Amino acid sequence: MFKFFGRIKTILSSELNAALDKAEDPVKMLDQYMREMGEEIREVEKAVAKQIANEKILKHKKDDAEAMVAKRQKQAEQAVQAGNDDLAKRALLDKKEYENNVETLSKSWEQAKNDCEELKRKLNEMKKEYQQMELKKDSLKARAESAKVKTKLNRTMSSIGNDESKRGFERMEEKVLQFEAEAETSEDLHKASRTLDDEFAKLDNDVDEELANLKRAMAKEE
Structure with missing residues (x-):
């Protein structure tokens, strides 16, 4: 999920230097990198949203199973009080199944919850890094424009004092x-x-x- 973003972070500096060596426009390349990073972040946001929804569904199922455990326990007690041991056993058997479900759902929910927290943490890191790179991009763009102006000025001044002039x-x-x-x-x-x-x-x-x-x-x- 984070491979593209990590790759962009790793190679941004080297590719930018290569672009300058090839006389490519670094400003346009920086804008392209930022667009790609923005798309990656939006994809991760969608994945995080799905994970959060999945975690909520599991939590809801676990809560329902726990409620059924409590309900069957109460029903078993009522059957015993009524002298209906067979009905009490059936309630206790069903309670056991719900308890197993609670155990399974609890593990799944805990895993989903941990995954969700991890994804949210990484997403926040990505957004912070994106903001930092956005600021760095603005700085690099300003430096690139300044370098262009200086180069043009130096060439003009050189032409003023050349032999032909x-x-x-x-x-x-x-x-x-x-x-x-x-x-x-x-x-x-x-x-x-x-x-x-x-x-x-x-x-x-x-x-x-x-x-x-x-x-x-x-x-x-x-």
């Missing part, structure tokens, strides 16, 4: 430097391309301004 970044940096150099060169060429007329025009502007200043100075002296 680094080379791509360096290429973009070189392009920016090239753009900046081209802009500076274009400014230098623009300055160099100014014509001689531009230079003289600037010079004429300077002379005209100086002449105007001279005339204003002479006018003040007069």
Whole structure:
């Protein structure tokens, strides 16, 4: 009755490790184990219920037989008082049969009662172990999910610093430097391309301004 549950308890850890080695999903496997254990417990509960019912039936039969023993004893006494020894003997013979039945039923009932108590004890142990494994399952599931996230994060961080990404970044940096150099060169060429007329025009502007200043100075002296 408890073979499956015991087997699951024994091999859960080793099978879980094997599943991790094979890259199987430990969360799904844990859920499957718990479903199977739950089914096993329900089967045991049914067996215990049947055993309890059987124990009650035997107890009822034993009590009935004991009642008949007391009844036949009383009837035998009544027959003796009535002077009917033959009827008293018949009552005593029937009483003897019921006494034998009581002995047999008592043994069966005691055995059934002990079996029932043992089954109930084991069932309670199974339920406690199931609850403990349920808590452990939740913990393992949380650890498995955390490990998945860490693995994904580590892979992402590794890809950020790999050679290909680094080379791509360096290429973009070189392009920016090239753009900046081209802009500076274009400014230098623009300055160099100014014509001689531009230079003289600037010079004429300077002379005209100086002449105007001279005339204003002479006018003040007069």
